[in-house]
Amino acid sequence: MNRKDFFIQGIRLTILSVIGLLSTFLIVENKVVSPDNCSVSTLCKNCGKYSQCDLPQANKEKKNE
Numbered sequence: 001m002n003r004k005d006f007f008i009q010g011i012r013l014t015i016l017s018v019i020g021l022l023s024t025f026l027i028v029e030n031k032v033v034s035p036d037n038c039s040v041s042t043l044c045k046n047c048g049k050y051s052q053c054d055l056p057q058a059n060k061e062k063k064n065e
């Protein structure tokens with residue numbers, strides 16, 4: 001491995017690390033929405049569909065009542 005390859009590999013690893021850290025941050029902070037979760041709102045009780053909604057988020061809220 002020559003000097004140029006060493007720097008290129010370092011840049012690649014740095015970019016990969018940044019992507020990994022950013023992904024971890026977004027998952028931990030719940031910024032990534034899974035398909036089972038609602039994208040309408042995070043507050044079901046303020047939603048007009050709440051009484052008829054069968055999404056996991058609404059069901060969890062109904063159980064807590």
Ligand code: SF4
Nearest residue numbers: 038044047050053055
């Ligand atoms: S009631 Fe249903 S549609 Fe409304 S915010 Fe909750 S999960 Fe989304």
